[in-house]
Amino acid sequence: MFRIVLDAMGGDFAPSNEVAGAIEASRTFRLHGVEHTITLVGDAATLEPLVAAAKDVSSFLEVEHAEDIVLMEDDPATVVRAKPQSSLVRGLERVRSGRADAFISAGNTGAVLSSATLLLGRIHGVSRPTIGAFFPTVSGRPCLVLDVGANAEVKPQFLYEFGVMGSIYAELAGGIPKPRIGLLNIGEEETKGTETVRHAHELYRKSSLNFIGNVEGRDIFRGIADVIVCDGFVGNVVLKFAESIMPMLKAVLRAYSQKSLLKKVMVGLLAPFLRRALADFDYQKYGGVPLLGVRGIVIIGHGKSSPLAIKNMIIRAWEMHRLRINERIEQALTTPQSALSPTTA
Amino acid sequence: MFRIVLDAMGGDFAPSNEVAGAIEASRTFRLHGVEHTITLVGDAATLEPLVAAAKDVSSFLEVEHAEDIVLMEDDPATVVRAKPQSSLVRGLERVRSGRADAFISAGNTGAVLSSATLLLGRIHGVSRPTIGAFFPTVSGRPCLVLDVGANAEVKPQFLYEFGVMGSIYAELAGGIPKPRIGLLNIGEEETKGTETVRHAHELYRKSSLNFIGNVEGRDIFRGIADVIVCDGFVGNVVLKFAESIMPMLKAVLRAYSQKSLLKKVMVGLLAPFLRRALADFDYQKYGGVPLLGVRGIVIIGHGKSSPLAIKNMIIRAWEMHRLRINERIEQALTTPQSALSPTTA
Numbered sequence: 154m155f156r157i158v159l160d161a162m163g164g165d166f167a168p169s170n171e172v173a174g175a176i177e178a179s180r181t182f183r184l185h186g187v188e189h190t191i192t193l194v195g196d197a198a199t200l201e202p203l204v205a206a207a208k209d210v211s212s213f214l215e216v217e218h219a220e221d222i223v224l225m226e227d228d229p230a231t232v233v234r235a236k237p238q239s240s241l242v243r244g245l246e247r248v249r250s251g252r253a254d255a256f257i258s259a260g261n262t263g264a265v266l267s268s269a270t271l272l273l274g275r276i277h278g279v280s281r282p283t284i285g286a287f288f289p290t291v292s293g294r295p296c297l298v299l300d301v302g303a304n305a306e307v308k309p310q311f312l313y314e315f316g317v318m319g320s321i322y323a324e325l326a327g328g329i330p331k332p333r334i335g336l337l338n339i340g341e342e343e344t345k346g347t348e349t350v351r352h353a354h355e356l357y358r359k360s361s362l363n364f365i366g367n368v369e370g371r372d373i374f375r376g377i378a379d380v381i382v383c384d385g386f387v388g389n390v391v392l393k394f395a396e397s398i399m400p401m402l403k404a405v406l407r408a409y410s411q412k413s414l415l416k417k418v419m420v421g422l423l424a425p426f427l428r429r430a431l432a433d434f435d436y437q438k439y440g441g442v443p444l445l446g447v448r449g450i451v452i453i454g455h456g457k458s459s460p461l462a463i464k465n466m467i468i469r470a471w472e473m474h475r476l477r478i479n480e481r482i483e484q485a486l487t488t489p490q491s492a493l494s495p496t497t498a
Numbered sequence: 499m500f501r502i503v504l505d506a507m508g509g510d511f512a513p514s515n516e517v518a519g520a521i522e523a524s525r526t527f528r529l530h531g532v533e534h535t536i537t538l539v540g541d542a543a544t545l546e547p548l549v550a551a552a553k554d555v556s557s558f559l560e561v562e563h564a565e566d567i568v569l570m571e572d573d574p575a576t577v578v579r580a581k582p583q584s585s586l587v588r589g590l591e592r593v594r595s596g597r598a599d600a601f602i603s604a605g606n607t608g609a610v611l612s613s614a615t616l617l618l619g620r621i622h623g624v625s626r627p628t629i630g631a632f633f634p635t636v637s638g639r640p641c642l643v644l645d646v647g648a649n650a651e652v653k654p655q656f657l658y659e660f661g662v663m664g665s666i667y668a669e670l671a672g673g674i675p676k677p678r679i680g681l682l683n684i685g686e687e688e689t690k691g692t693e694t695v696r697h698a699h700e701l702y703r704k705s706s707l708n709f710i711g712n713v714e715g716r717d718i719f720r721g722i723a724d725v726i727v728c729d730g731f732v733g734n735v736v737l738k739f740a741e742s743i744m745p746m747l748k749a750v751l752r753a754y755s756q757k758s759l760l761k762k763v764m765v766g767l768l769a770p771f772l773r774r775a776l777a778d779f780d781y782q783k784y785g786g787v788p789l790l791g792v793r794g795i796v797i798i799g800h801g802k803s804s805p806l807a808i809k810n811m812i813i814r815a816w817e818m819h820r821l822r823i824n825e826r827i828e829q830a831l832t833t834p835q836s837a838l839s840p841t842t843a
Contacts, residue, residue: 291753348651369735370737370742371742374742375742386695386732389715390732390735392715394740396715397717397720405775408638409774409775423768423771430750
């Protein structure tokens with residue numbers, strides 16, 4: 154029995170996309186014979202009629218009332234204290250108390266991160282929970298970059314653990330055997346970069362992870378690594394920069410099309426074509442990203458998550474639960490004889 | 499009289515592009531009545547006939563023989579000791595001894611950086627020399643991002659000085675009055691980011707620079723800042739990532755064109771068009787970037803610098819000399835009552 158909690162008030166299009174995604178996920182689970190309950194946390198008066206309308210799956214869905222909503226502008230650090238009756242905090246409480254296995258939100262990322270860390274605590278052996286993001290690559294297979302903002306300042310051990318968690322996630326959830334792990338740096342040589350990165354390089358070299366060494370900014374799109382590890386400052390800057398490529402291309406083409414009628418016609422032809430060719434580069438496609446390292450399964454979605462994205466997040470959470478990813482992380486980071494531990498060298 | 503030294507053996511296409519660029523620059527100077535001497539340092543037997551062939555300007559060009567060449571794989575930190583007879587070291591020696599005003603190389607960037615810092619020393623008031631790079635923006639005006647690799651680890655004061663140097667450069671060489679300076683961070687709020695960045699934010703806030711606050715990765719292409727300051731680790735990662743966008747687009751379109759004949763025809767039709775629309779995004783267009791903060795004018799070019807890029811670097815060096823950029827930097831960082839000093843607040 155898989156029990157998941159959905160912050161029904163989190164996203165920009167909440168609760169309609171959240172409810173629609175939950176209904177679709179429930180149908181998929183039913184089709185595949187997965188026993189489940191999806192708890193939607195939020196304003197009961199709004200949610201109950203929406204849920205009741207989906208007669209075929211309404212018995213798998215339940216509503217938990219929450220008075221309050223965490224807003225995008227709320228301070229992440231104080232949400233648990235300031236808004237204990239919010240759908241976010243109430244939802245996480247359900248996981249903490251063992252009444253649910255997983256939690257999903259398309260709300261304020263920082264608030265989910267800090268509230269989940271505070272309420273659920275860290276997996277034994279994990280110094281800092283981390284958030285990753287999928288980058289498309291020319292190889293067609295996405296690359297998981299982590300951390301992308303949870304930890305602006307890191308120690309070598311944190312960087313090492315990000316790689317362990319990312320590797321387990323890529324292997325189990327992504328189906329990639331022995332994921333290739335790269336350490337983001339400013340040169341290929343192991344003497345490059347900051348002291349922290351050089352030390353992390355040593356930890357990786359001594360481990361039995363599939364460590365391919367340093368990778369550079371130009372390697373992210375090349376698909377030479379399945380997992381790329383960096384601190385949350387550089388990861389966040391690169392992620393937001395990457396997300397700006399498509400809007401930049403659009404703006405440049407729009408400006409160019411205004412130069413002449415021929416250019417306008419050509420851009421008109423080119424735009425839909427380019428959009429299809431670059432479909433992988435639409436970051437919304439990847440939906441949610443896992444918060445790795447907390448005691449419980451937490452997936453954070455884009456604020457603009459579509460019903461499909463919500464559905465995919467719910468199914469991904471189920472996979473993480475089924476594959477016991479958190480147990481694997483704990484095992485890898487606490488067992489000295491673990492194949493993934495740096496102490497085996 | 500402007501005296502410039504060119505490392506004629508530095509680039510991937512040396513010495514032919516170097517010599518061709520020098521000849522073109524000399525013709526431009528002559529046309530505008532700029533008194534000048536361009537010294538090409540490198541293998542005399544190769545260089546002399548090339549220079550002599552340009553009869554109209556050969557009297558403005560001279561050759562200084564250098565036995566040795568710094569290679570891309572040479573260790574930057576030891577070049578001065580290991581290869582004292584290289585064109586790079588001999589060229590810089592000419593600036594150090596006062597026999598030249600400026601030095602240009604399209605060679606090993608790290609080697610130019612560390613040799614120039616060692617041989618020329620720092621401008622009074624400068625803690626760390628820095629290298630910037632121009633990023634195209636949707637506004638059409640490039641943004642100078644610095645540091646992009648000279649300083650992987652920084653202190654708040656370094657970040658502040660990068661902004662002072664970048665601002666002076668953008669104002670004098672770029673003709674931008676009161677350049678807008680942004681501090682690269684992972685959020686807009688001043689409480690965001692690392693302790694170093696938060697402290698740098700304070701230094702900027704107290705200064706009379708045109709500081710627009712924190713900017714994020716997504717803001718680089720937006721053209722909301724003329725100068726963006728960051729440490730050399732994140733700057734280097736973002737620069738190399740940005741340089742990989744065009745090759746990535748090419749690879750994605752190539753793969754897409756192989757899916758059907760129609761797609762192949764469409765890509766063939768649209769590719770040259772896209773290339774023109776994105777001409778600003780060709781990083782080679784910007785040619786060299788200044789090494790700011792050393793006692794002398796040093797411009798570092800892309801390894802693949804064309805003759806036009808070499809010519810533009812020589813002319814840019816002349817502008818920096820004429821505008822006394824280094825004197826302005828020294829003044830800004832040493833005079834307490836300077837309009838650009840943080841101590842005026």
